[in-house]
Amino acid sequence: MTQLCQRAQSGVLSNPSTHVEYLTFCLKQDSTSITTQQINQQAISDFIAAVSGIEKSINQKDLTAGLNISIGFSANAWSQLFPSYPTPAELHPFKEMSDGDRLFPATAGDVFIMIKSERIDLNFQAAKYIMKSFSELASLVEDIQGYKYLDNRDMIDFVDGTENPNGAERAMAVLVAEDNDLHQGGSYLHVQRYVDKQLDWDKQTTEYQEQVIGRTKMDNVELTDEEKPVWAHNAKSKVEVEGLEVKMLRQNRPYGNAMEHGTMFIGFAATPTIIETSLSQMIHADEYGNYDRLLDFVDAKTGCLYFMPSKTFLEQFDDG
Numbered sequence: 001m002t003q004l005c006q007r008a009q010s011g012v013l014s015n016p017s018t019h020v021e022y023l024t025f026c027l028k029q030d031s032t033s034i035t036t037q038q039i040n041q042q043a044i045s046d047f048i049a050a051v052s053g054i055e056k057s058i059n060q061k062d063l064t065a066g067l068n069i070s071i072g073f074s075a076n077a078w079s080q081l082f083p084s085y086p087t088p089a090e091l092h093p094f095k096e097m098s099d100g101d102r103l104f105p106a107t108a109g110d111v112f113i114m115i116k117s118e119r120i121d122l123n124f125q126a127a128k129y130i131m132k133s134f135s136e137l138a139s140l141v142e143d144i145q146g147y148k149y150l151d152n153r154d155m156i157d158f159v160d161g162t163e164n165p166n167g168a169e170r171a172m173a174v175l176v177a178e179d180n181d182l183h184q185g186g187s188y189l190h191v192q193r194y195v196d197k198q199l200d201w202d203k204q205t206t207e208y209q210e211q212v213i214g215r216t217k218m219d220n221v222e223l224t225d226e227e228k229p230v231w232a233h234n235a236k237s238k239v240e241v242e243g244l245e246v247k248m249l250r251q252n253r254p255y256g257n258a259m260e261h262g263t264m265f266i267g268f269a270a271t272p273t274i275i276e277t278s279l280s281q282m283i284h285a286d287e288y289g290n291y292d293r294l295l296d297f298v299d300a301k302t303g304c305l306y307f308m309p310s311k312t313f314l315e316q317f318d319d320g
């Protein structure tokens with residue numbers, strides 16, 4: 001397990017930082033010809049080396065800010081950028097899910113960059129240089145700045161991340177252990193950007209909000225089995241296989257301002273099945289019409305699946 005942890009990109013196993021910038025890029029060309037593939041090979045090597053250089057030099061400005069940059073690739077990006085490497089076994093495009101008026105859309109995104117640190121200015125500078133160094137190959141389609149809100153609360157005012165696994169349990173939940181040697185220590189990442197329906201949420205009583213989340217608002221204590229409705233978020237999102245809970249790591253952060261805000265759902269797991277199962281349990285109503293009632297108050301605007309390769313994989317491209 002220690003060896004796997006050493007292979008993980010630095011942002012993958014760590015807790016969410018005070019500031020985080022999420023960049024979503026889409027590749028510019030369709031690489032069907034060999035020539036384009038060769039161009040891509042050189043361009044992606046240059047890009048990976050550039051990101052590593054940007055991380056090193058901006059980090060030097062303030063080591064206490066702990067800046068680190070992690071990179072993920074969609075199934076589409078993998079086949080275009082790394083045609084001579086095996087695709088991670090479970091990497092596939094995220095498939096839209098819907099039920100009634102609830103929708104988890106599948107949206108565009110080929111390369112995902114997560115810049116974590118304690119300083120928004122350093123994150124911005126890294127984002128600016130990364131966008132520039134990737135401009136020939138890809139277009140930036142979304143740039144979201146997330147941040148720690150109060151004591152790790154979402155903007156619906158509940159503490160988020162409490163039930164995340166820690167230590168060895170976290171590494172087991174997050175890191176791929178069985179795949180091609182190069183992919184061991186990688187991780188699957190589901191990203192969804194949600195917008196809060198704040199006015200609707202604020203109309204609810206605290207008691208109802210607590211039932212929706214499944215925990216108390218002020219003290220963040222889990223409701224008892226008797227108190228917790230089957231449609232509570234922490235009941236619907238929990239995944240069990242043969243009676244045993246299977247964990248994921250959520251590095252969610254809120255983003256936005258008083259006009260529009262929400263949550264970036266940043267979910268890591270050793271297999272995408274865990275998070276897809278969780279999403280399916282949340283959105284699909286059961287035979288009694290029960291779905292995750294949190295979805296009455298938040299709207300998913302984006303949805304993508306990425307593979308965050310191991311450092312061992314990325315280092316092959318970094319000649320610096």
Ligand code: HEM
Pocket residue numbers: 154156158159160161162163164192194213215233234235237238239248250263265267275278279298
């Ligand atoms: C707007 C989006 C979301 C918000 C505001 C939100 C918020 C929360 C909060 C406040 C908790 C309780 C504290 C904790 O354990 O972290 C929680 C728990 C949890 N959430 Fe979410 N969440 C969101 C989306 C999702 C999504 C999309 C998934 C899965 C794909 C998910 C999976 C979980 C899991 C597994 C737990 C822990 C359940 C348990 O074992 O108690 N959440 N979430």
